[in-house]
Amino acid sequence: MMDAIPHIVPERQVEPPAIEISHLQKAFGSKVVLSDFNLTINNGETVVVMGKSGIGKTILIKCIIGLIKPDGGKMLVFGKDISKLDHRELDDLRMRIGFVFQSSALYDSMTVRENLEFPLRRDRRKRITENIDDLVREALRNVGLENAIDLMPSELSGGMRKRIGIARGLILKPEIVLYDEPTTGLDPITSEEITQLILSLQQKYKTTSIIITHDVDLAREAANRIVFLAKGVAYVQGTYDELIHNEDPEIKHFFKR
């Protein structure tokens, strides 16, 4: 009689959260910005980070993408510890993350086309099999600015610059997108257009997103969860409805109730 073959049950692959931040600390001299920040963001989730100006929201996303080195804590992106990656590994990880700057940060010596081509040409993974020109045109079509392809950044309005910044941030079809105040400095109508643009792109590409903003309308429309950053920690987190009904004076004051 044959021995029974042991039935090996394959270990279930558990997908790690897109971003896992634990005990993050960052100070500039004596000014402590993040003292013990903890946050876990699941794949496909949109988290809006709100808080007063200068509280450390931008520092947080710059730490996530490795532009700023934290003083302590652990940050896992796709399960990889950012602080333990070498330059090359970090660059490879960055290809999977899109970053939309508050100032748009368009290369002002390049045309819109060259701005969008830059990340595609620099993609070391060489996974771009499609024609670069087609990808650039698709990105511009997504943000409704196909006609701006040969303009210089100095010829664009504030809203157009934001749109091109978003197009550039998303051109590599990243799995995570970090938006730094995408509607700041825009009029209400353009802000609403940018909000709708972000929502439509999120639906199209199913990205995980962190949106830094003061814009309550954007937060209401886009967030699965809002994190209120105060005193260097994730002070309160919850849905939009939970936050607007929160009785904490700081939250109440922020939402002007």
Added chain:
Amino acid sequence: MATEQNTKTVFSKGLDEFFSGMAELAQFSVNVFREGIRPPYEFKEVMNQCYEIGIKSFVLVGVTAFILGLVLVMQSRPTMIEFGAGSYLPAMSSISIVREIGPLVTALICAGKIGSGISAELGSMKVTEQIDAMEVSGTNPFKYLVATRILATTLMIPILTVYADFISLIGAFTGSNIKDDVNVRFYFNRVFEALHYTDVIPSFTKTFFFGFTIGLVGCTKGYNSKKGTEGVGKAANISVVVSMVGVIIIDMVVTQITSMLGYL
């Protein structure tokens, strides 16, 4: 008493700034070598920068060099003739131009034009987050922006110097022909007869150091500029001053070494 205290404070602040500036430059040059030798190499960007830095400076360097050669001969001629040394004008102009005027003037012009340009460009990229944008696109800005520019200045200043020497000698020939009728072949025969390897090699070698210094200072000051647009202007200004002083110090050191080796 208060004035003395003030002078001491200004002096110590100046010393502090000087040494921290030197440390910053040293740290930056270490990083340039470390990043520059690691693949992948940015050949295309180096070529682009060589064009921006070198080719676009040809007209300015050429015009200046021509005028300097012309003026040098016109100013020296009366004195040389007075001493009965008029026939030495081609030799005098060639040695002056190749050994000193060509390399130094080219480097000083480039320190003003290229050094300030690099510094302002990198500085404005820094304050408008364009350098951060490059970094998040998976591009090492140190390699892409800094190493390429420093390599380009190191390669192009020697080429510009050779070109400036040649144009300046044409200027000197033109200057000689304003008052005298000098045959072009005779003039250039005398020019090249007067030159030796010991004139050409040290003066050519020092131009690589000039180029490296101009690129390094421009990039360091621009890359580390702070405080918005005011900081950018300040960085461009300091970069011109520091690179000019650096070029003159290198020139003095090379002259001393050449002299110690018995080539002067």
